[in-house]
Amino acid sequence: MTSLQKPTTSHQRLYNADFAQWVAQATLLLQQGKFDELDIENLIEEVEDLGKRDRRALCSNLEIVLLHLLKWQFQPEQRSTSWRGSIREHRRRIARILKDSPSLNPYLQQEYQDCYLAARLQAADETGLPLKTFPEECPYFLEQALNEAFLLDTE
Known part of the structure; x- marks a missing residue:
């Protein structure tokens, strides 16, 4: 997935169904350097919300x-x-x-x-x-x- 793509259905489903699990998955993907598998759209939104x-x-x-x-x-x-x-x-x-x-x-x-x-x-x-x-x-x-x-x- 590129940074311009929408999150996959499974990413969106997980984000909506279990936010804590979505965070754990995103953290693991970041740690593993699997940036192309990240839910970039929601990740950007969450980082903005932190501020x-x-x-x-x-x-x-x-x-x-x-x-x-x-x-x-x-x-x-x-x-x-x-x-x-x-x-x-x-x-x-x-x-x-x-x-x-x-x-x-x-x-x-x-x-x-x-x-x-x-x-x-x-x-x-x-x-x-x-x-x-x-x-x-x-x-x-x-x-x-x-x-x-x-x-x-x-x-």
Whole structure:
């Protein structure tokens, strides 16, 4: 099969029926250097999805950090160890992704304001406070949001 051919029916069937087995088969074919037997079309799609997955995970984790920082700042009477733990856990997740893929740092900076806007909406929903309570521009620098030592007004 050339790189321009569609996957064979058996490749497509396996891809649709048992993804884990399809991955195992593709891995074996790669290890054996049998590149002409690979399901190139689906392999390309899966490799592209790997990159998207990390970008989505970065934004998702950052939104949670920002959400809890907003709740921490604007609902001090509701502060909990759960919020603190969530901030810490999601910072760690971001750090792990960036350690594995440092080239995603610029992406995170580029998406920071959009992540904040999503967190702002979620904070209003979860706290019951008016949306205008939360600043339109993120009140934290990215470096603060990711800094393990940064937590507003801690005891």
